Amino acid sequence: MEKFEKLSGVAAPMPLVNIDTDMIIPKQFLKTIKRSGLGVNLFQEMRYDQDGNEIPDFVLNKPAYRNAEILVAGENFGCGSSREHAPWAIQDFGIRCVIAPSFADIFFNNCFKNGILPIALPQEQVDILMKEAEKGENARIEVDLENQKITIPDGTAFSFDVDPFRKHCLLNGLDDIGLTMEKSNAIDAYESKLGAQMPWM
Amino acid sequence: MTAPKTLYDKIWDAHVVEESDDGTCLLYIDRHLVHEVTSPQAFEGLRMADRKVRAPEKTIAVPDHNVPTDPTRLSGIKDEQSRIQVEALRQNAKDFGIEIYDVDDIRQGIVHIIGPEQGWTQPGMTIVCGDSHTATHGAFGALAHGIGTSEVEHVLATQTLIQKKSKNMLVKVEGELAPGVTAKDITLSVIGKTGTAGGTGYVIEYAGSAIRSLSMEGRMTVCNMAIEGGARAGLIAPDEKTFDYVKGRPHAPKGAQWEAAMAYWQTLKTDEGAHFDKVVELDASEIAPVVTWGTSPEDVLPITATVPNPEDFSGGKVEAARRSLDYMGLTPGQKLSDVEIDTVFIGSCTNGRIEDLREVARVMEGRKVKDGVRAMIVPGSGLVRLQAEEEGIAQKLIDAGFDWRLAGCSMCLGMNPDQLAPGERCASTSNRNFEGRQGYKGRTHLVSPAMAAAAAVTGRLTDVRELL
Ligand code: SF4
Numbered sequence: 296m297e298k299f300e301k302l303s304g305v306a307a308p309m310p311l312v313n314i315d316t317d318m319i320i321p322k323q324f325l326k327t328i329k330r331s332g333l334g335v336n337l338f339q340e341m342r343y344d345q346d347g348n349e350i351p352d353f354v355l356n357k358p359a360y361r362n363a364e365i366l367v368a369g370e371n372f373g374c375g376s377s378r379e380h381a382p383w384a385i386q387d388f389g390i391r392c393v394i395a396p397s398f399a400d401i402f403f404n405n406c407f408k409n410g411i412l413p414i415a416l417p418q419e420q421v422d423i424l425m426k427e428a429e430k431g432e433n434a435r436i437e438v439d440l441e442n443q444k445i446t447i448p449d450g451t452a453f454s455f456d457v458d459p460f461r462k463h464c465l466l467n468g469l470d471d472i473g474l475t476m477e478k479s480n481a482i483d484a485y486e487s488k489l490g491a492q493m494p495w496m
Numbered sequence: 497m498t499a500p501k502t503l504y505d506k507i508w509d510a511h512v513v514e515e516s517d518d519g520t521c522l523l524y525i526d527r528h529l530v531h532e533v534t535s536p537q538a539f540e541g542l543r544m545a546d547r548k549v550r551a552p553e554k555t556i557a558v559p560d561h562n563v564p565t566d567p568t569r570l571s572g573i574k575d576e577q578s579r580i581q582v583e584a585l586r587q588n589a590k591d592f593g594i595e596i597y598d599v600d601d602i603r604q605g606i607v608h609i610i611g612p613e614q615g616w617t618q619p620g621m622t623i624v625c626g627d628s629h630t631a632t633h634g635a636f637g638a639l640a641h642g643i644g645t646s647e648v649e650h651v652l653a654t655q656t657l658i659q660k661k662s663k664n665m666l667v668k669v670e671g672e673l674a675p676g677v678t679a680k681d682i683t684l685s686v687i688g689k690t691g692t693a694g695g696t697g698y699v700i701e702y703a704g705s706a707i708r709s710l711s712m713e714g715r716m717t718v719c720n721m722a723i724e725g726g727a728r729a730g731l732i733a734p735d736e737k738t739f740d741y742v743k744g745r746p747h748a749p750k751g752a753q754w755e756a757a758m759a760y761w762q763t764l765k766t767d768e769g770a771h772f773d774k775v776v777e778l779d780a781s782e783i784a785p786v787v788t789w790g791t792s793p794e795d796v797l798p799i800t801a802t803v804p805n806p807e808d809f810s811g812g813k814v815e816a817a818r819r820s821l822d823y824m825g826l827t828p829g830q831k832l833s834d835v836e837i838d839t840v841f842i843g844s845c846t847n848g849r850i851e852d853l854r855e856v857a858r859v860m861e862g863r864k865v866k867d868g869v870r871a872m873i874v875p876g877s878g879l880v881r882l883q884a885e886e887e888g889i890a891q892k893l894i895d896a897g898f899d900w901r902l903a904g905c906s907m908c909l910g911m912n913p914d915q916l917a918p919g920e921r922c923a924s925t926s927n928r929n930f931e932g933r934q935g936y937k938g939r940t941h942l943v944s945p946a947m948a949a950a951a952a953v954t955g956r957l958t959d960v961r962e963l964l
Binding site (some may be wrong): 310311312313315316317318321322323325326327328329330340345369370371374375376377378379382397398399400401404405408409418458459460471472475476478479481482485486489493494495496 | 513514516518520522524526533534536537540541545547550561562575577578580581584618620621626627628630641642643644645646647649650653654655656658660692693696697726727728749753754756757760792794811812813815816819909910911918928930931932933936
């Protein structure tokens with residue numbers, strides 16, 4: 296997994312609540328058996344018309360946001376399905392950080408497994424960042440994971456929460472399967488107890 | 497004496513392999529269900545790291561999302577990408593020693609229907625699947641939730657998940673449902689009340705007399721949509737109905753093990769005085785048959801209502817509602833029961849079980865699908881289909897004008913040939929009305945099977961109570 300330490304980039308504003316996984320990556324792109332290459336289809340149905348032409352009004356099609364690395368969105372971002380294709384598409388597009396007042400649970404988990412940092416902030420702070428993001432290219436937002444701090448060009452800074460274990464994995468780009476496999480003794484012990492007490496399980 | 501525990505606490509505690517200081521736990525997983533869409537990258541990951549599946553005997557695989565629901569699928573899936581995905585699942589199951597219910601197997605069906613049907617789903621278990629509607633299995637008093645593909649890989653490799661415990665939420669539905677009101681109306685009404693984010697961070701336990709009186713099928717419908725309310729999982733304490741349902745299924749415990757399992761299962765209930773972080777109460781007698789009007793499952797209203805005005809909402813919802821109405825082609829103030837539909841879809845892991853089909857047959861008794869309405873029934877599994885045929889329901893529904901199809905996810909999500917065309921409007925028993933969910937620019941109204949049948953009869957969203 297790619298490390299996440301510090302990021303300073305353009306933030307794209309998407310002031311919509313309940314942005315769901317079908318919007319992020321519609322089901323026709325779930326047929327791939329690979330993880331990569333989904334970025335071009337991120338937000339497909341908002342981003343392109345039926346003939347595949349870009350819809351100029353859509354934020355990521357505007358010149359200022361084509362290389363956005365941060366997304367600022369409304370509450371309950373990523374609701375819907377468990378498809379990890381959603382974070383894969385976001386990551387493949389080049390976005391490494393999503394900021395919203397709240398996230399759907401599975402999506403939130405999936406982000407961390409893919410080197411994306413989802414940050415939940417109070418609505419008022421998101422509103423400020425949204426305004427900032429609307430300024431386009433010149434408004435770079437800085438996200439510092441080590442110090443858990445977001446800074447905007449005028450110097451205003453917000454701190455954010457992140458689970459310590461996830462932070463550790465993200466900062467170091469750690470694969471948690473490898474970490475868990477080191478605990479195989481504990482898993483063995485659990486399984487033998489289970490086998491003895493509840494063999495039907 | 498130990499502090500009183502909720503059902504969730506009990507199942508959680510029984511599965512902790514290891515807990516670290518910050519509360520992160522390694523949780524043991526009893527059953528892992530795998531389908532073709534969210535697993536190929538996970539198996540690929542195992543191969544690349546030269547890892548095995550730790551417990552293949554606790555893992556099952558089934559293709560469901562991509563499979564066409566007409567008989568041509570038996571001679572090969574035409575869509576190239578779908579075919580590759582299904583073949584990849586077959587190959588992965590073979591390479592890693594996992595039981596698969598393949599396309600031509602009578603037991604094939606939607607993963608969340610066949611888990612319970614085959615007895616893989618049992619009380620007290622932890623069950624995961626790379627699919628958010630894994631919550632369905634919570635109807636058995638199992639802690640069941642959806643995971644992403646990286647976690648699928650993690651479970652395949654280690655039979656565990658790294659998790660933090662959620663909070664406890666109680667949804668209590670007391671009283672009796674009025675005629676024509678079903679489990680689907682309960683679960684949609686709960687989401688209408690709490691919103692799609694209302695359950696975020698929680699595991700919900702559904703309780704109360706209205707929940708107790710539901711059949712297992714109805715309970716599965718309720719838990720299925722816990723995720724639409726944002727919850728990680730939904731749970732219902734197991735009781736005699738649960739045990740009767742599980743008993744005798746191919747993978748249910750037998751003989752002395754059954755007795756031992758029963759003794760354990762009977763302890764799986766929330767203790768008197770256990771703490772819930774949030775409690776939501778509904779009066780079952782006040783629940784009406786509902787429909788959704790927008791593109792979020794929280795956009796729920798009784799069928800007797802009118803399309804809302806976006807201005808009446810607050811915050812970001814104003815813009816979202818405006819966008820929804822535009823997408824749905826509806827005008828504020830329009831009566832929901834005047835909304836005409838082109839398509840009726842009965843099926844999915846929410847409502848593709850035998851009881852759902854019986855309910856449809858009951859409403860259709862002596863009636864026909866309106867001319868010009870495309871009405872399809874897609875049983876949730878081959879065995880549900882067979883049972884409906886044996887009960888004579890299938891023939892009745894075919895005679896009434898329904899298209900009777902093979903099992904799969906079908907039009908619940910347009911990954912297979914069953915899709916809405918742009919602008920088409922569907923009364924659907926599935927669980928998501930997101931933009932494009934059932935096909936590009938397709939319009940979805942979520943309803944119960946009885947309400948879907950009523951819409952099939954009249955060609956518009958209809959209060960099923962008028963047909964009772
Ligand atoms: S029926 Fe629909 S919700 Fe259920 S597993 Fe299939 S696609 Fe998902």
